[in-house]
Amino acid sequence: MTRGGLNNRLLELLGEEGWLTSDLQTYQRDWLGIQSVELMGVARPENTEDVAAVLKLASGAGVPVTPQGGNTGLCAGSVPSGDGAIVLSMSRMRGILNINPAEFTVAVEAGVVLADLNQELAEHGVMLPLHIGSEGSAQIGGLVSTNAGGSHAHRHGTMQDLVLGLEVVLPNGEVWNGCRSVLKDNSGFQLRRLFCGAEGTLGIVTKATLKLAPIATEHATALVSLAEFQTAVEFGKRVRAVADNFLVGLEFFSNAGLELVLKNLSSPVFPLTVRGEVYVLIELSSACSQIPVGDLLESVLEEAFESGQLLDGAIASSEAQRTAFWKLREDIPEGQRLEAVQLKHDVSVPVSRLPQYIKETRERLEAELPGIQVNPFGHLADGNIHLNLTPPAGRDDFMNSAERLSNIVYDIAVEFGGSFAAEHGLGQTKVGVADRLRSPVERRLMAQIKQAVDPGNIMNPNVIIRS
Ligand SMILES: Cc1cc2nc3c(=O)[nH]c(=O)nc-3n(C[C@H](O)[C@H](O)[C@H](O)COP(=O)(O)OP(=O)(O)OC[C@H]3O[C@@H](n4cnc5c(N)ncnc54)[C@H](O)[C@@H]3O)c2cc1C
Structure with missing residues (x-):
C-alpha cells in the first residue's frame, strides 16, 4: 500500500478525531525536549480493535509505529527515531x-x-x-x-x-x-x-x-543528617531490621543537592540545625491505626542517636511538615536544573557498595574533569542512584565531554554488580551504552525475541535495540 493509500485508510478507520496530520508538535517532542523528525501522523484509537487495525495496516505498509503514553519518559523512547513514522497516542483509552x-x-x-x-x-x-x-x-x-x-x-x-x-x-x-x-x-x-x-x-x-x-492512613516521616554515606547505609540497615514491614520511603540526598534546593527554589523548609554530608528521609506507613508507626520510628531514631550514627534529626509533626520533608528530596532535580546545564544518570548498585561507588565515581570524574560537581541522590533501600553532573564554572564545552563522563558513571555501576539503567529504561539515548555493556548472550537473546515478535521491525525502531 502507498503512503497516500495508508493515510486514507487510517482517516476512514479513525475519523478526524482519531487520525491527525497537522499541528503535531505536542506529539513530536518528549519531556526532555527531544524532538522527532517529520511524522506521518498521529493515531488516537478509541479501543483495542482500532489499535489492532492500525498496527495491521502499518505493518502491511512497513511504516514504523511509536506508542506514546504521557510522554514523560526520560530517554527518548516516546518519540520516533526516523522520518515518516506514526505516533500511536493512548490518550483516548482512559477507561x-x-x-x-x-x-x-x-x-x-x-x-x-x-x-x-x-x-x-x-x-x-x-x-x-x-x-x-x-x-x-x-x-x-x-x-x-x-x-x-x-x-x-x-x-x-x-x-x-x-x-x-x-x-x-x-x-x-x-x-x-x-x-x-x-x-x-x-x-x-x-x-x-x-x-x-x-x-x-x-x-x-x-x-x-x-x-x-x-491506602495507608498512618504515616511517620523523619529527616536525619549523617556524616558520611557509609553511616547512611548502616543506618538504613538498622531501620530495615526493625521496621521493614512498614517502610515505604528510605531516600537519600547529598549536602551538594540540598545546597541546590536551598539556593534555587523559593522558601524550602530545612528542619535540621546540624548539616552533614548526607541526609536520609525515612517514611513508615500503615493502613491500621493500631500500629504505632510513630513510636516505632522514634525508637529507631533514638537508638541510632545513642550509637552515634546521626548528627541531627527531626520527625514531621504535621502533614505540612511531612510534605516539606519530601519536597526537599523531590526538588533536587529542579534545583539542579535551575543551577546549570546537567548530565543526568540513573544507575543502581547493591546497597552495601553504594558509598564506595559514589567515592570511586567521584574520583574518576574529578580526574577526567577537575572541578566537576557530582550530585548523587535516590533510593537507599534499593541502591538506585540518580547521579547528576554539572560543569565547573566557565566550562561551556561541558556537553562535548558528555559521552566520556557518562561512560564512567555507567561502567563503574556495572563493575560494582549493578545496572546502567535502573528506572527509566533505554529509549534511544542509552542504546549505544547497552550495546557496549550487555553480554553477547544477552544481546543475542534480545535480538531473537525482537525478531520473533516483530519481524518487520515496525515497533519503535532504534529503541532498546539498534536497527
Ligand atoms: C518529573 C519526572 C519524574 C519521574 N520519576 C520517575 C520515577 O520516580 N520512577 C520512574 O520509573 N520513572 C520516572 N520518570 C520517568 C517516566 O515518568 C516513566 O518512565 C513513566 O513510566 C513513563 O510513562 P508515560 O506514560 O509518560 O510513557 P511515555 O513517556 O509516553 O513512553 C515511555 C515508553 O513507553 C512506551 N509506551 C507508552 N505507552 C505504551 C503502551 N500503551 N504500550 C506500549 N508501549 C508504550 C513508549 O513508546 C516509550 O518507549 C519521571 C519522569 C519525570 C518527568
Whole structure:
C-alpha cells in the first residue's frame, strides 16, 4: 500500500478525531525536549480493535509505529527515531474498567493516568502503590512499558510486580488477551513480564489488570543528617531490621543537592540545625491505626542517636511538615536544573557498595574533569542512584565531554554488580551504552525475541535495540 493509500485508510478507520496530520508538535517532542523528525501522523484509537487495525495496516505498509503514553519518559523512547513514522497516542483509552477492592485488583485501559487512577481508587480505600514524580501525566501503558519504579519500589516492587495480566496488540494486529487477575499463574513463559520494560518495541499494551494495596492512613516521616554515606547505609540497615514491614520511603540526598534546593527554589523548609554530608528521609506507613508507626520510628531514631550514627534529626509533626520533608528530596532535580546545564544518570548498585561507588565515581570524574560537581541522590533501600553532573564554572564545552563522563558513571555501576539503567529504561539515548555493556548472550537473546515478535521491525525502531 502507498503512503497516500495508508493515510486514507487510517482517516476512514479513525475519523478526524482519531487520525491527525497537522499541528503535531505536542506529539513530536518528549519531556526532555527531544524532538522527532517529520511524522506521518498521529493515531488516537478509541479501543483495542482500532489499535489492532492500525498496527495491521502499518505493518502491511512497513511504516514504523511509536506508542506514546504521557510522554514523560526520560530517554527518548516516546518519540520516533526516523522520518515518516506514526505516533500511536493512548490518550483516548482512559477507561477504568473494573475496581475490585475485595480482591485488591483493578482492570484499566492503558491510557489511564496514574494520579487519576489513584484518585478514583481512593474512594474504595485502595491504591496502586507506585509513587513517582510524573504521576500527574504518566499513563499505565507507559509505566508498564518502562517498568517504572519509584520511592515505594522497595516495599511494593516495580511496575512488573504490580501487573497481574495484560492485553497487548502485537505488531501484526493480533491481540493477546492475557488479562488474568490472579497472582499465581505458571502456565508457561511469563509473557506479561516480557512486555514490562519493552518500551513499545514488541507491541502495544492496551489493557492491564493490576494489584492494589490498602491506602495507608498512618504515616511517620523523619529527616536525619549523617556524616558520611557509609553511616547512611548502616543506618538504613538498622531501620530495615526493625521496621521493614512498614517502610515505604528510605531516600537519600547529598549536602551538594540540598545546597541546590536551598539556593534555587523559593522558601524550602530545612528542619535540621546540624548539616552533614548526607541526609536520609525515612517514611513508615500503615493502613491500621493500631500500629504505632510513630513510636516505632522514634525508637529507631533514638537508638541510632545513642550509637552515634546521626548528627541531627527531626520527625514531621504535621502533614505540612511531612510534605516539606519530601519536597526537599523531590526538588533536587529542579534545583539542579535551575543551577546549570546537567548530565543526568540513573544507575543502581547493591546497597552495601553504594558509598564506595559514589567515592570511586567521584574520583574518576574529578580526574577526567577537575572541578566537576557530582550530585548523587535516590533510593537507599534499593541502591538506585540518580547521579547528576554539572560543569565547573566557565566550562561551556561541558556537553562535548558528555559521552566520556557518562561512560564512567555507567561502567563503574556495572563493575560494582549493578545496572546502567535502573528506572527509566533505554529509549534511544542509552542504546549505544547497552550495546557496549550487555553480554553477547544477552544481546543475542534480545535480538531473537525482537525478531520473533516483530519481524518487520515496525515497533519503535532504534529503541532498546539498534536497527
Ligand atoms: C518529573 C519526572 C519524574 C519521574 N520519576 C520517575 C520515577 O520516580 N520512577 C520512574 O520509573 N520513572 C520516572 N520518570 C520517568 C517516566 O515518568 C516513566 O518512565 C513513566 O513510566 C513513563 O510513562 P508515560 O506514560 O509518560 O510513557 P511515555 O513517556 O509516553 O513512553 C515511555 C515508553 O513507553 C512506551 N509506551 C507508552 N505507552 C505504551 C503502551 N500503551 N504500550 C506500549 N508501549 C508504550 C513508549 O513508546 C516509550 O518507549 C519521571 C519522569 C519525570 C518527568
